[in-house]
Amino acid sequence: MTVLANEQVEQGRGWRSGALVERRELTQWFFRISSMSEELLAALDGLENWPAKVRLMQENWIGKSRGLQFSFERTDGGDPISVYTTRPDTLMGASFIGISPDHPVAKALEAENAQVAAFVAECRKGATTEEAIETAPKLGLDTGIRVRHPLDPEWELPVWIANFILMDYGTGAIFGCPAHDQRDLDFCRKYDLPVIDTFLALDNPRPVATEAFVPPKTEPVRWLDHFAGLNVATGQEAIDATIDYAEAHGWGEGVTKYRLRDWGLSRQRYWGCPIPVVHCDACGVVPERKENLPIRLPDDVSFDKPGNPLDRHPTWRDCACPKCGAPARRETDTMDTFVDSSWYFARFTAPRAQTPTVMEEAGYWMNVDQYIGGIEHAILHLLYSRFFARAMHATGHLPEKCKEPFDALFTQGMVTHEIYVTRDERDRPVYHLPEHVEWHESGARLGATGESVEVIPSAKMSKSKKNVVDPVNIISAYGADTARWFVLSDSPPERDVEWTAAGAEATHKHLARVWSLCERIAGMDANAAGEGDDELLRETHKAVHEVTMGIESFGFNVAIAKLYAFTNTLARSKAGGAAQGQAMRTLAQLMSPMTPHLAEDIWHRLGGEGLVATAPWPVADETMLTDDTVTLPIQINGKRRAEISVPRDMGKAEVEKSVLAVDAVQRALNGAAPRKVIVVPGRIVNVVM
């Protein structure tokens, strides 16, 4: 048997072998991350330097909800079926009970009923992703079991097994209310179950037909025959009233649930840390002794057969029970590699220590000041790490202050590239590196064999698809400075970017221009004054300000744009050698994060002291950043029609007077008085007529 990952399952078959895939239950190891659901949710508020979108995604992932849990009595006297619902207010619209194919009731039936067994087997084909489950066609099977409605013992409801109900969430059973849930409605229309409205819109009270009526919970609606006596109320008010009613009458209770599931970390694979647990016939499952940790993987394994090599290794499994010393067997499941990525940063604070961490070192180096990763890690990796840090604190491996390990988070975009594929003799995909592909008039071909290549649209670079590019070509052709500047200059780092090397040459030319500018300035009299020295000084301070702001806000492309602009300003300046030398040295400093080598050369050439790398970062003088006069655009009815130059500190009334005197404004007004004049000091004027 081989265990496949979700992504290796295609249409119910293994992606390589084509063998039919079935889902089986395994006994596995879990981390109880769900015990920290509330803590992980509440602490999101404190992560001020994380992107709001990531916090929101984690909040939704944890998925705190309040709802009603109650049971339906079976008419056959079997165990009641417990359901959890966030919309108990729609209970009068129930038309069936749905249970997961993995629900205990379904399992009991499976053993004795061939039809149920076949249906459940059908549901268990294919991948287990939430996406696969939710997008699959809705399938159901009436179990024949009937339950009583809690508010009306005469009202019997059928129990259906449905493939879209997840065993992992709530109780694995729901009541279906087709009038107010689209999935339930689709299901009821398909299987001809009744649709009962429980509330109608105030403005357009029509019964539900093909589209479920699901207004926001804050919108008031009119209730039909609500048991708790509601007439017009919002969904939220109705939910609260229903929970109170159920609790008062003793047939249900309000509960808070989280969508977050425990973290299944077992992998039936070789590449992962062994789970340090021993199975003993006498003592059961026993943790390995601390002094025997870490358990190492054996080196002598083979991958020539399917399945987990640890399972068939001749001796690795054999060990002594840590408790009684009798011969025992090691656990052969290994850990999810997410386990490693959840605490590597803490290990880095004491990489050679014999213990996992050293409190003192962790206390000194942690937390991570600025964490950078792709948005694809927004949920799993970042949530697991937050959980792990708390767990490591609880077990004495990290100090209290490390519970949130990443002070600031920046989510960089992905670098994408086209994917190049050929097919082998069994029609399986074979991927090729972009550097091995040549473009001809007839399309893309392999450089080596001339074989025609299929081109798949851009996707994030990944080793498995081989759509990766090594910057070494740019570096060897133009040098590291050019490569760094080029990579940083084009796109904002948080955005996805299609990789292209076009433009690297132009970058190289620009850097060459900067160097010849430096040479020209080096030839000037370093003490001479010139025309516009003050102006250049002012521009220098502005450049310092803007470039610094750009770098600090991760706007590297904008910072580089300002460097281009400042370079152009300097190249055109008629200022003297003193001012130009000063400006050029400052330019070198501002460029140094992107082009460290060139920056040092310029610095040295123009008599800078020591190294740019060790010189203090330039600081802009606030008073140099503003000009004495400003140019204000003049809008008439919101459209730009003219502009006016006024002293920076001119009062609103005076600005208004000057604006009304402008020809274009006079012409537009045509003798009439404006209805309103809006003056935003230093920015804009809008004349409304």
Place this chain on the structure above:
RNA sequence: GCGGGCGUGAUGGAAUGGUAGACAUAUCAGACUUAAAAUCUGAAGGGGAUGUCCCCGUGUGGGUUCGAGUCCCACCGCCCGCACCA
């Protein structure tokens, strides 16, 4: 399907609710040159008028506002995640 994003010239992109297209690439024109390359200068969102003016324009359709690329609603397209890719 659910959750989160993104959409601006030929291209990458800029723009605290305040002059849309900064800066750059590619392109075109000019200078230099016997010529080309390199270099330098300039043009350039679309359309009309052709020297200072007008109309249109940030995926589509509505809305809020004196003013919307930016905020709100609906839709379209693309991307990320959906717990065993990591």
